[in-house]
Each structure stands twice: as structure tokens, then as C-alpha cells.
Amino acid sequence: MSELRTNRIVPKDGLATVTQTLGGNACGGIVQVRHSNTKGQSFASAESGTSTFIATGISGSITPTRADNKILIIANPSIMVYQNSGNQANGSIKIMRSIGGASDTECSPIQIGSQYGAYDYGGTGILTYCNVSMLGVDEPSTTSEVTYQFYVKRLAGNGIRLGYQLTGDIGSNTYLTLMEIAG
Numbered sequence: 001m002s003e004l005r006t007n008r009i010v011p012k013d014g015l016a017t018v019t020q021t022l023g024g025n026a027c028g029g030i031v032q033v034r035h036s037n038t039k040g041q042s043f044a045s046a047e048s049g050t051s052t053f054i055a056t057g058i059s060g061s062i063t064p065t066r067a068d069n070k071i072l073i074i075a076n077p078s079i080m081v082y083q084n085s086g087n088q089a090n091g092s093i094k095i096m097r098s099i100g101g102a103s104d105t106e107c108s109p110i111q112i113g114s115q116y117g118a119y120d121y122g123g124t125g126i127l128t129y130c131n132v133s134m135l136g137v138d139e140p141s142t143t144s145e146v147t148y149q150f151y152v153k154r155l156a157g158n159g160i161r162l163g164y165q166l167t168g169d170i171g172s173n174t175y176l177t178l179m180e181i182a183g
Contacts (some may be wrong), residue, residue, distance in 0.1 A: 009099040027181030031069060035173045038078075052153055053094065054072025055104065056162050059149035060176040064142060068183035071138040073107070076175040077150055079116050080129035083157035089126050090117020095134065095150050100144035104151075112136030117155065126157070129175075137181075148178065 038058060062071060069143050073095060077123040081089035093115030096104035140146045152162045162174065 010129045013089070014135060029067055031180040031182055032062070032154060033061060033180075035175070038173050050154060053092075053151040054153065055096075056150045056152060058162065058174055058176075059147050060178055061145055061147040062180060063142065063145045064179040064180050066183065067141050067143050068171070070181045071140060071146065071148075071183055072179040072181050073112060073136050073138060073148060073156045074175075074177040074179070075112075075134040076131050076148070077134070077162055078129065078131050078174050079152075080127065080161040081117055081154075081157055082125075082127040082159060083120075083124050086157065087120045087122065087124075087126065088115040089115070089128065089157030089160075090115060090155045091117075091152055091157075092155055093132070093134070093150060093160070093162060095136070095148050096151050097149045098149070099140055099142050101147075104149060107136060107148075111137060115155070116160075117157075129161075138169070147164060148176065150174070150176075 035055070036059075058077070064071065075095060077093060079091070079093060081091050083089040092113060092115045094111060095107060097107050098104045112134060114132050116132055118126050118128040138146075138148075150162055152160045154160050
């Protein structure tokens with residue numbers, strides 16, 4: 001039985017160079033993948049009725065093998081916004097990171113986030129939910145464990161809820177996939 005171990009593989013023609021008109025960085029091959037989701041989890045919904053971001057407790061972790069590697073974040077959180085007696089409900093969601101157990105900070109070089117909302121012309125109340133897609137590349141510059149966590153805040157209406165769980169409904173799950181990409 002043979003075994004080959006390495007901490008870096010570079011294609012025979014070297015790492016790709018990419019000219020990007022929108023900015024950003026080119027990356028190499030996938031080193032490792034971590035995936036988590038809330039299916040079957042028993043937890044209280046993370047809910048914000050305030051206009052400041054709050055931590056949801058829904059997170060995933062990865063430990064980069066090299067400090068110059070990047071983390072590709074693919075997220076599909078379940079989100080619900082609601083208004084009891086008005087006509088507009090919307091909120092914002094973002095992903096923050098903690099390196100080695102430190103306080104949560106913004107991802108870098110860009111913030112990773114999204115907004116979701118609805119408007120009811122009848123004005124007697126609204127509740128809407130779906131899964132939103134979020135994608136971004138983080139450059140944590142570390143080999144310590146990095147934990148990524150969802151944060152939410154209300155923009156209009158009564159609140160925004162992340163991680164609601166409808167019994168037996170796969171659509172209410174929140175997914176978080178983290179891929180270490182060779183720098």
C-alpha cells in the first residue's frame with residue numbers, strides 16, 4: 001500500500017495568472033473542504049428585532065494549512081423577514097470571522113453579505129422566507145482555526161430570522177461550505 005502526502009501541489013505550468021477587471025485575486029487548487037448545515041439540528045431561531053447586527057450562533061470552522069491560502073465561502077442561509085401590521089419587511093445578513101477564538105471581525109478583503117425583503121401593497125402584514133445564496137473569498141492570513149458565523153439585522157418591519165426550521169422541510173436548512181484554496 002502506497003501513500004503520498006504533501007502540503008502543496010502546483011500544476012506543471014505553475015499557478016494561473018488572471019487579469020480581473022473587477023478586482024480580486026486569482027487562486028489555485030482546492031486543499032480541503034468543510035461543510036456544515038442545520039438539518040436535524042434543534043436550536044432556537046436567531047432573530048433580530050434591532051437595527052444592529054447580532055450573532056446567530058450558526059457557524060462553521062476550517063483550519064488553513066498555509067497562511068497564504070484563501071477561503072472560498074459558499075453559504076445558503078434560510079432567512080425570514082416579517083411585519084405584523086405594516087407592509088414592508090427586510091433585513092441584512094453577513095458573515096463574520098473569528099481567528100483562533102478572537103472576537104469576530106469582517107472578512108477581508110471584502111465584506112460578505114446580502115439583503116432580503118418584501119413589500120405588501122395591502123399593508124396588513126407580511127411574512128416571507130427563502131434561502132439566499134452568498135459567495136465570497138476571504139484571506140485570513142493564518143494557520144489557526146477560522147470560524148465563520150452568520151450575523152443578521154433588521155432593516156424594516158418587526159424582524160429578521162435566520163435558521164427557522166419547518167418540520168421535515170429541507171428548504172429551511174442553512175448551509176455553509178468552506179474551501180481552502182491554494183494561494
